[in-house]
Amino acid sequence: MRYSKFFIPTLRDDPADAEVVSHRLLLRAGFIRRVTSGVYDYLPMGLRVLRKIEAIVREEMNRAGAQELLMPMVQPCELWEKSGRLGKYGPELLRFEDRHDHESCLGPTHEEVICDLVGRELRSYKQLPMNLYQIQAKFRDEIRPRFGLMRGREFVMKDAYSFHADDADLEREYRLMFDTYTTIFNRFGLKFRAVEADTGSIGGSDSHEFHVLADSGEDLIAHCEACEYAANVEKAVSERELPAGSPAELAEVATPSVSSAEDVAAFLKVEPARLVKTLLYRLQGGEHDGDIVAACVRGDDQLQEIKLAHAAGSDTVEMAAEEEIRAAGGVSGFVGPQGLSCRVYVDATLEGAEGLVAGANRADAHVTGLSIARDVGEAVIVDLRETRAGDRCRRCGGGIALSRGIEVGQVFALGRRYTEPMEVMFQDPAGKRAVATMGCYGIGVSRLMAAVVEQCHDDAGIRWPLNLAPFQVALITMGQGEAAMRASESIYRELSGAGVEVLWDERRERPGVKFKDAELMGLPVQVVVGDRGLERGVVEYGPRGGDRSETGPDAVVGAVMELIGSGF
Ligand code: ATP
C-alpha cells in the first residue's frame, strides 16, 4: 500500500479525552475514531488489525470443530421474555419499538436467538454435540463507556454456543474451549491468566474468565503464589486470621463524631480488624427484591457486593438510603449488627468472634464486647469479604497476590438455564424427549485490540506483534530523489509479490515525520531507502526500535523475509 493513497489520519498531539495508553495510541495512529459515546469507526489501519484478530480466533474455533454462522443484531424481546431475562438484564439492553409496535432490542449476547434457532431444528441426539459461533457487533448500553475500545457500547465479540445431550459432554466441550482460548491468547503473544469467575447475569454453574494482565485493567484478580488457584475478586476466597480477643460484656462507649472504621479503631485503641463494619443494602431482583439487609465484615476488610447479592439471592445490591437505615433500627455512621430489624449477613472470618467493637445504633456511640453468637444470634454466616493481597490460599496456604486484568474472554457451562425455558429438546436413544445442556464462550475481539496495545507499546508508539500488525513492513523513502524512488518501488513490488504486507511511505515529507509515523503505527520492520545510501550501494533494514543493518538493494528483500521468518 502506498501511504499517500491510504487513509491514515494520524494526530500530532495526545487527544485530551484518552485516559489509557491503548485509547491514546489507537486514536493518534489513525486506527479508530469516536462516533459517539462508546461507539467507534475502525479506520482502514484499525480494520486490518481487527481482521487479523478475527482470523486467528476463527482458525482456532474451526480447528476445535465449531461452525460459524451469523445471527442478527436486532432481536425480538419476546425471546427474552421466554428465557426469563427481559426484566433481569437491566438498562444495558437497548430496547425500541418498530413501526408495527413490536418490541425489539439490540443484541448484547445471543443465548436467546441461538436457543430459538436450535430448539426449532434439533430433533435427535444424533445431531449433538454442536458448537455454533459468530463474530459480530454487540450493543450494550454500558453505564460508563470508557477507555476507547476497552469498554464500548458497540463492540465486536466472538460468541459461541454449544449444545449437548448430557453434562459429561458439556464438560468435555468446556475443557476443549478452555484449551482453545489458551491457544488463541498464546498466539497473540499476550501475558494472560485464566481465573475462576462469577457467572453474572448470564447464569450457569461453572465459569472462567481470561484476563490480559495490565495495570489499566478494570478487573482485580487474585492468584496464589504457590499453587494454581486464581479467581476474580468478585468470587475469590481466601483466609486471614482474626487477631484474638476475649469475651466481655456488651458495653456502650461514647465516640463523638468518630465513625469511620480506622478512626474508631484509633479512638478506642483497638485493632481495626476487631471492629465490625456494618453496611445496609437494598436487594435488587430475586425473591426478596426491595428488602433491606445488613452485611458485616471486619474493619480492615472490604465487602464484596457480588458475594452479598449471591448470599441474599438477589441480582444486585444497592446501598440503603438514610431513611431505610433508620427504619431498620440503625443510625447512619454508627450502625451495629445487634438489634437490627433486618436480616444480617456476617462474614465467615467473624464467626464465633467475641469482644468486638461495633456501632451502637445510636448517634456518637459504639459498643465493645460484642459477641457474634450471643448478640447477633440470627445472623447468616457466609463469605462476604473481598480477598486482599497477603491473604492465605485456602487450597495450599500459600500467599495470595492481586493483579489487574482486562477481561478478554469468558467461558460458561450454562447447563439448562436457557435450554429449559426456551425448550431446546431432542429425542434421546431411548426415544424419550430430553432437554439439551449448553455452554457459551465469548471473546472480546475489539477489546483485544486495545489489550494488545496495553501490553505492546513504548514511548514512541505501538509495537504490534508480527501476526497482528496492519502491515509487517514500513518502507520509508528518504527524499524524493529519482534513484531512491525507483529502488523503493522495486523493493515494494518484490516484497508485496512475496506476500509481505508493506506500507510504502512515499509522501513528500521530511524523514523525521516518516519515522515518527512508522513508530507510532507500530509496524514491526523498517526498510529505509535514501539517495545517499544508494550512492554507496546500500539500503537499511531492521526491526522497529532496534538497530538497522545495511545491505545491497538487491539483497534487502531476502534479508527482510529472513527477519520476518525468524519471528524476532
Ligand atoms: P465486563 O465484565 O467487562 O463488562 P462481561 O463479563 O459483561 O464483561 P461477557 O458477557 O463475558 O462480558 O462478554 C464476553 C466478552 O466480551 C468479554 O470477556 C469482553 O472481552 C467483551 N466485552 C464485554 N463487554 C464489553 C464492552 N462493553 N466493550 C468491549 N468488549 C466487551
Ligand code: MG
Ligand atoms: Mg464476562
